[in-house]
Amino acid sequence: MSQVDLIAEKIKLGRLLSLSPAALEQYDALDAATLRALREQISDSLFDDSRGMLERVASASRLLPNALVASVGERSFGPMLCARITGLLSPERAAALAAHMPDEFLADVAMQLDPRSARGVIAQLGKERVVAVAKVLLARGEHVTLGRFVDFLDLDIIAAVVEVILHEAVLLDIAFYIEAKPRISELAGLLPEPRLRALILHAGDGDGDTWVASLALMSHLNDDWRRRIGDIVVSEGEVFLTRLVDAAHAHDLWDAMLPIVGSMTDAARLTLAAMPALGRVEVLESVVRAAHRGRLWPDFLPLVAALHVDARRVAASVVEVLPEAMLLDIIDTAHAHRLWPALLGLVAQMTPSEARTALRLLVQQELEVLHALLEAVDGTLVSWGELLPHVDHLHDDDVTLLARVFEDPARASALSALRAAAEQDGRWERLEPLLTR
Amino acid sequence: MNASTASQETLAALRAELGAEPPEGLSALSDDALRHLLDSIRAQKAQQRAALDSAITQGLTVVPTLLRGAVRKILFKGG
Numbered sequence: 001m002s003q004v005d006l007i008a009e010k011i012k013l014g015r016l017l018s019l020s021p022a023a024l025e026q027y028d029a030l031d032a033a034t035l036r037a038l039r040e041q042i043s044d045s046l047f048d049d050s051r052g053m054l055e056r057v058a059s060a061s062r063l064l065p066n067a068l069v070a071s072v073g074e075r076s077f078g079p080m081l082c083a084r085i086t087g088l089l090s091p092e093r094a095a096a097l098a099a100h101m102p103d104e105f106l107a108d109v110a111m112q113l114d115p116r117s118a119r120g121v122i123a124q125l126g127k128e129r130v131v132a133v134a135k136v137l138l139a140r141g142e143h144v145t146l147g148r149f150v151d152f153l154d155l156d157i158i159a160a161v162v163e164v165i166l167h168e169a170v171l172l173d174i175a176f177y178i179e180a181k182p183r184i185s186e187l188a189g190l191l192p193e194p195r196l197r198a199l200i201l202h203a204g205d206g207d208g209d210t211w212v213a214s215l216a217l218m219s220h221l222n223d224d225w226r227r228r229i230g231d232i233v234v235s236e237g238e239v240f241l242t243r244l245v246d247a248a249h250a251h252d253l254w255d256a257m258l259p260i261v262g263s264m265t266d267a268a269r270l271t272l273a274a275m276p277a278l279g280r281v282e283v284l285e286s287v288v289r290a291a292h293r294g295r296l297w298p299d300f301l302p303l304v305a306a307l308h309v310d311a312r313r314v315a316a317s318v319v320e321v322l323p324e325a326m327l328l329d330i331i332d333t334a335h336a337h338r339l340w341p342a343l344l345g346l347v348a349q350m351t352p353s354e355a356r357t358a359l360r361l362l363v364q365q366e367l368e369v370l371h372a373l374l375e376a377v378d379g380t381l382v383s384w385g386e387l388l389p390h391v392d393h394l395h396d397d398d399v400t401l402l403a404r405v406f407e408d409p410a411r412a413s414a415l416s417a418l419r420a421a422a423e424q425d426g427r428w429e430r431l432e433p434l435l436t437r
Numbered sequence: 438m439n440a441s442t443a444s445q446e447t448l449a450a451l452r453a454e455l456g457a458e459p460p461e462g463l464s465a466l467s468d469d470a471l472r473h474l475l476d477s478i479r480a481q482k483a484q485q486r487a488a489l490d491s492a493i494t495q496g497l498t499v500v501p502t503l504l505r506g507a508v509r510k511i512l513f514k515g516g
Contacts, residue, residue, distance in 0.1 A: 017477045018484075026470040034462025041455045042478055048456060049482045050489050053512075057493065060511040063504055076496040081489055 005216070008177045009035035011144055015111075016042055036179070043114045047084055054081075058088040070100030079108035087117030095124035103129075107136035111145045115152040122149070127157050134161045143170065147177025150187070159190045168195070168202040176213050181220040188225050197232050204240055211247040215256035223263045230264035234271045245277040254290030262299025269306045279311035284318050292326055297333035305342035309349065316349035320358060327358050335369050340376030348386035355390040363394070363401040370405040374414045384421035391427070399434040406435055447471040454478050 009032045014024050016039055027035065047054075057077075061069045073082045086094050086109070098106055098121070110133060115122075122130065130153070137146050150158060165171050178184060188196065203214035218229055233244060248257045261269060277283055291300035304315050319330070334343035347358055362373065377384065391399060406415045415435070422428035447468065451459050454475060463471065493512060500508050 017481050019477060023473070023477075026473050027466065029465040029467075029470070030462055034460045034465075037460040038463065038474075041457050041459065042481075044457075045455045045478070046481060046485060050485055053489055053493075056512050056514075057489075060508045063507055063511070064500065068499070068501075072496040072499055076499070077492040078488070080485070081492055084485075 005032035013039045054085050055088055058085050066096050067100050070097045074101055074105050080112045083109050083112035086121055091120030091124045094121040103132045103136050106133045115149050119152045127160050130157050131160050135164055143173045144177050146174045150178045151180040162190055168199045175217055184220045185222040185225050200232055204243055212251050215253045219256040219259055226260045226263035230260050231268045234268040241275050242277055245275050249283045249286055254287045255294040258296040258299040261303050273306035279314055281314050284315045288318050297330050298337045301339040301342035304346050313349040316346050320350040320354040327361050335372055340373050344376055352389045353393050356393040359390050359394055360398050363398050367404055384418045388421055388427050396434055403435045444468050444471055447475055451475050
């Protein structure tokens with residue numbers, strides 16, 4: 001969970017226990033997942049604490065007409081106790097009582113309600129009533145409550161509520177409080193393209209915090225939606241993209257950005273990769289750090305492949321000095337995701353003397369991996385001519401490891417290509433005895 | 438978990454209060470913060486009980502006299 005989730009969870013716990021923001025500072029050491037688990041346990045225990053009496057109240061209420069029960073509920077019990085009793089009534093009864101209560105009071109109850117216990121009632125209330133209560137909550141700026149309910153509403157009801165939300169900033173703010181993150185892709189589907197575009201532009205117009213929150217949100221989208229959003233972002237032009245890259249760098253958001261970059265269409269990724277900001281060493285260093293932290297090498301390598309050669313050289317200078325374990329991670333990713341051309345393109349731009357570690361790790365790979373690597377050299381823009389200067393810095397023993405793969409007759413053409421390139425730059429004399437044993 | 442004896446005692450009280458094993462992440466809290474959490478939960482429960490008592494007393498006054506006895510019987514199990 002992200003920093004945004006943490007903020008949202010603290011607000012929700014504060015509400016449940018009637019704690020001020022200052023009192024909540026005592027729980028700064030807790031992460032969002034712990035806060036959420038704790039909140040749900042507290043909510044259950046508060047309910048259980050008075051369960052016996054609440055059940056008797058629910059039972060006694062059956063003796064009285066709905067209008068009277070609704071009136072007593074509103075005037076004597078108040079929103080908190082009504083919220084607790086809701087889960088003990090049948091959905092039909094609860095909805096019948098709600099019909100006698102004003103929207104304002106139902107909004108009060110919604111703020112206290114544990115939505116887990118109210119799914120059936122909400123379904124019984126009907127779309128129009130839910131929208132009316134949502135409007136009250138919107139007018140109060142109750143985005144936390146609205147976000148909590150998103151998890152429990154049918155999509156057609158959510159669509160109706162979204163229609164009455166006029167400002168993108170509000171939509172974004174409510175989305176931050178949604179707990180069921182997998183639903184975010186479904187919800188994105190409710191937005192027509194112009195609205196989605198406006199939402200993304202709003203994120204770009206905001207301050208750093210808005211970017212942080214928006215990108216955290218986008219990281220919960222599925223691949224299809226990341227691709228669509230990536231394309232929209234790129235179509236907004238250089239100024240917007242530069243702002244995005246700057247924000248990702250300034251706020252260390254590459255772990256949220258990289259999955260979007262990885263899901264973009266090739267054309268969109270090329271446009272993003274052409275941004276001058278992405279050629280800065282400190283930016284690429286933070287990209288590499290995020291890729292390592294989040295194990296996002298499958299998203300990192302396509303970005304590297306899309307970079308302009310000068311920027312790729314900068315990326316290569318960052319990668320060539322990484323520890324062996326990280327380089328092995330990258331090699332494993334290139335093999336598992338068939339991203340050899342991207343990795344070899346990166347290796348080709350490394351400083352020959354610095355590339356030794358990466359190259360040694362490559363030639364030490366299993367035979368099957370070496371075959372896949374050679375196929376990539378055969379079929380891509382990376383030529384032996386670019387790679388051979390690096391081989392000068394490899395020990396003979398390591399070069400000999402490559403001979404294993406050339407023993408396979410299927411690699412005859414690759415060996416010919418290597419030989420032609422090596423003869424041209426005067427390296428074949430050294431390589432021949434090592435590779436053609 | 439490297440909790441102090443005080444924390445262990447507070448965690449045990451929290452377990453009883455929550456009726457469940459508290460999330461493991463709570464071990465990151467100081468003794469004082471754990472105690473604050475326990476007190477806050479107890480205070481919230483006490484407030485809820487008081488609100489419920491007061492709501493029932495007040496609610497009964499508007500129940501029609503003819504039905505009040507039956508309602509009281511359900512609420513207080515014949516009391």
